[in-house]
Amino acid sequence: MWNFKPNRMSNVKATWLSSCLFLSFLVVCATTDIYLGGLMPLDAGHYGLMHGPALMAMEHINENPSMLPGYTLKMIMKNTTITYDMLLYHVGVAVDQLHELMTSVADPPVMMLLHEGSWTETEVTAEITGTLKMIQIATGSASPVLSERERFPYFYRTIGDLADTTTMEVDLIKHFGWDRVALFNADYGPFKKIGSQLETQLREENIDVVQSLFFKANDIDKQMAKLKESGAKIILHHSSADGIEMVEVFCQAYKHGLYGKDYVWISAIQEVRNYWSHSMELSALNFTRCTVDEIVTAMESSFQTFRMDAFEAYELEQQFHMAISGRDPHRIWQEMQEQSWAQYPYIKPLYFQVAYDAVWAAALAINGSLDRIPKSVLENFTYEDLDYVTEILNQELMKLEFFGASGPVSFSKEGNRLSVIAIEQIFNGSAKAIGIYDQKTQDITWSVAANQIWRETGGKAPLAGYRQVYESRLISEIIRLTYCVVAAVAIVGAILLILFTIFKWKTKLIQNSWPVMNITIAIGCILIDISILLAGFDATSSSNAQSTCQGSTWLFILGFTLCYGTMLVKMWGIFRFYRNNVEWGIKAELRLLTAVAIMLCIDLLLLLLWQLTDPLLVFRVELAPVTNEAEGLVVIPVLFQCTSYGTMGWTIAFFTFKGLMLLVSICLIWPAWVMSIRNSIGDSSHIGLAMVCVVLAAIVGVPVSILVQDQPTVRYGVIGGFTLICTIAIVLLILVPKLIAYRKGDMEPTLLSPMRLIIDEFVEDLDSGKHNASNESRGQDGEVDAREMNVAHNVDQNEIKIENGHHSNGYF
Structure with missing residues (x-):
């Protein structure tokens, strides 16, 4: 049988060993406090949304073994609660509490400041902490001003901008x-x-x-x-x-x-x-x-x-990640709802959640800096270390990403929450x-x-x-191309008339049809046709739109005077010839053309004054909008008009001038036409018919073109159509009868130079008028005979005789 007696020495050793283990445990369990500063209302209610969540967050942080090992996170909270009658002084209260936090001997130094307050309060405190080089994390201010990084270099917020x-x-x-x-x-x-x-x-x-x-x-x-x-x-x-x-x-x-x-x-x-x-x-x-x-x-x-917030995430069935605290975000919200400070149904849960996440953001920044901030600084932190510590914490916050109670948390370069x-x-x-x-x-x-x-x-x-759409009203491409072809044909016809007149100059029918005037009429038709071509160009795409606009107007006005003015003068000459039985020649024809020259000078003078004082330009004109309810559009038609500021005045001036020409022609055409048809000589009857076409076209075309000014295709179609019809009709009425006569053999072809003929005849008339030379002296020259014509007899005979180098020409 064994009697066991305790050894005294063994008891001493056991006691010593137990004491060492206990002391070791105390050393291991000992921690250093790290302090954050807090400016917030400490009373529950609408103005106290941070106090409760901050306490919950620190509790979760301190119980998490992976967070701040060897350290305990604490917060020095300063109360910014104010009564209703002190609302005007809330900024001053916050500044006063911040000053107390930074200067109080009783309070330990804080590494960062967490703040809940109004926009103006946050702006003032953030500017102060920026000067102090202290990081401030706010939860309740979404003011865009706080994104100014130069002014608030160390400001962050979990609520966003x-x-x-x-x-x-x-x-x-x-x-x-x-x-x-x-x-x-x-x-x-x-x-x-x-x-x-x-x-x-x-x-x-x-x-x-x-x-x-x-x-x-x-x-x-x-x-x-x-x-x-x-x-x-x-x-x-x-x-x-x-x-x-x-x-x-x-x-x-x-x-x-x-x-x-x-x-x-x-x-x-x-x-x-x-x-x-x-x-x-x-x-x-x-x-x-x-x-x-x-x-x-x-x-x-x-x-x-x-x-x-977490409630909406749950409502949308979003599968959020587990929060950094190890809790599901919805679970965190349920824990908050169990607290007395969260019993306010009119307050969005988000405000509590962002306050919770603000504390976690600060803790994670410190936790990520433990290996960069010396332990001596962490354990004995003073405000002299603030600059150094803030730079490190600022770098950590800029790269911080975590999943908190309010969802994913990270910061933009302006310090704003990205959420x-x-x-x-x-x-x-x-x-x-x-x-x-x-x-x-x-x-x-x-x-x-x-x-x-x-x-x-x-x-x-x-x-x-109704979305506004600008619709350019342009001339139809089909109309424009069609008129280009027609105008080209008209120009070719006018050129054929000029060439035919020149090459058949000395024949009887050409001489009887006032050839110089016919050429002038053909040139006028060509100018008018070119003006129609220019008027059809797209004013929006042409780089020379202004020149095209002005050129078209000039050519039309001058071409009309050359064409219609010459026909008017020709009919006047025919009227005088039949009425007064006068004798005519090249000289008389050129004298009549001086009237056309005077009309051209008037046109040029008016056009130059117009160009110098109020030039034609291409203007963009917006018409009344049209609503398209089916497509939700408001279509605004846009015209590009060739006009000037005083277009109406200039238009009236030219219309008056050309209108007088038409009025005179109306009075003159009928008697002259009747006389020419009765005698059946020359092409005067055809000229009269051409003038009737022009008058009818003007009577119909001008009013219609005025009424459809906002429809460029219709306007161009009317003006261009009537104009081309008239120019083609004029050329055909002058040229076709001559071609028919030539085909029947009624004309003797000749290639005699028309200029030589004009010069010779002009010299002949000049000599006969000044010297009254005899037939003998003219015969010695062997070139030119005297021209004698008895108008009354020759009209009745309806012919012109050309014999033995002597000729007698009649100009009808």
Whole structure:
């Protein structure tokens, strides 16, 4: 039997060993505190959204073995809660608390500052921390001003920038194929910058911004009337997230009829989800002039966006990753809902979640810097180390990516949160999430089908209002090419008339038809035909449009005078010949043509004055718009007119001048034509018929062309058609009878130079007038005989005799 007696020495050793193990355990378990600073309301409610989530986040961080091993994260919180009567001093309160945090001897130094407060409060504190080179992470300010990195170099936020949503709005507009929108923005705070930035982005994407309006609380009605006048159907709205202004906006939209299946409203960053209760509360406070039913009716099927929270992610059945804390984001939200500080149904869950993630962002930045910041600095941190530590933490935050309670968290180069935006649609007064937009990838993912989104329009997105389209009214290519061919044929015919007259100059029928005048008429026809060719050129594509415009007008006016003026003078000569039985020759014909020269000089003088004082230019003229409801278009016809500022005056001047020519011809044609037909000599009867054609064409064509000035194809068709018909008729009436006579053998062909004949006869007439030379002296020359003609006898005989080198010509 063994009797066991304890050894005293063994007891001492055991006691010593136990003591060492206990001390070792204490050493291992000992940690160093790392402090963050916090500026936030510490009272629960709408103005205390960070305190509770921050405490929960630190608890989860400190119990996570992979986070800050050997260190405990703590926060020195400063209360910025203010009473209602102190609201004007909230910025001063925040600055005072920040000063106390940084200078209090009782408080340990903090590495970073976490802040929840208003936009103005955040801007002031961020500027101070930027000067101190301290990182500040905010949770409640979405002001675009805070994106100015030079001013706020160490500022970050987990709520995101309001202006960042503009990219989402542009992508949403492009997604539905809209190309025409209007902007309706609140006229204060960040919304001015948002409106300007969004308008620039839309225009860069070739999306037409038909109206960009900024409204104040007291003039929403007035601005809504302007919005209605713009005819826009897609309206992008930006105002405060609390929904107070939004309710009044839709109240006025209801009164102006800017709602229903033809209108799409997209309201950015709105936190209200139940507009029935929200509108009732505002109506009870007399904040709106519409009934709840009217507001909800106007909001039906409109869109709103907000930063996605865990509740919406769960609603959309999004398979989010496990959060960095090791908890599912929806589970984190459920834990929050169990806390007293989260029992406020009118507050978006996102505000609690971004506060939670802000603490995690700070902790992860420190955790990632442990191997770069010396242990001595971490354990004995002072504000003298702030510059060094801040630079390292700033680098970590810039590359930080993690999945938090509010979804994926990362920061842009401006320090703004890149997150997922929920796209919501209002059905029966309640906002329901129907899709998400990932800011990082710029992808849109829908959770519902298109026919559910566009129930009232058959599953198709409404048209973006009546899109303005400019339609150039140009001359029909078929008409232009047809007239080019016809004008070319007319020009060839006129050239044939000139050549035929020259080569058959000395024949009887040519001499009887006033050949110089016929050539002048043919040249006038050619100029008119060329003017028709030039008038058909496309003014939008021709680089010489101004020259073509002016050239066409000049050629038409001068060509008309040469052609019709010569015919008028010719008929006058015929009338005088038959009436007074006068004797005619080349000299008399040239004398008559001086009248045409005078008319040409008048034309040139007027044209030069016109060109120098008020030149013709190609003007772009917009006509009254035409609405195409089937395609949602407003077509604005555009004309390119060859005109000047004083075209009406110059047109009246030329119309008066040419009208007098036509009036004189009307009085002269009939008697001269009757005389010429009775005697059947020359082509005067054909000239009279040609003049009748011109007069009839002018009587019909000029009024019609004035009435269809806004129809370039019709106008060109009428003017060009009548003009070409007249020029062709004139040439044919002069040329065809001569060709028929030539074919019958009634003309003796000759190649005698017409210039020699004109010179000889002019010299003959000059000599006979000045010297009254005898027949003998002229016979000695062997070249030219005296011309003697008894007009009365020769007209009755209806012939011209040419014998033995002596000739007697009659010009009819």
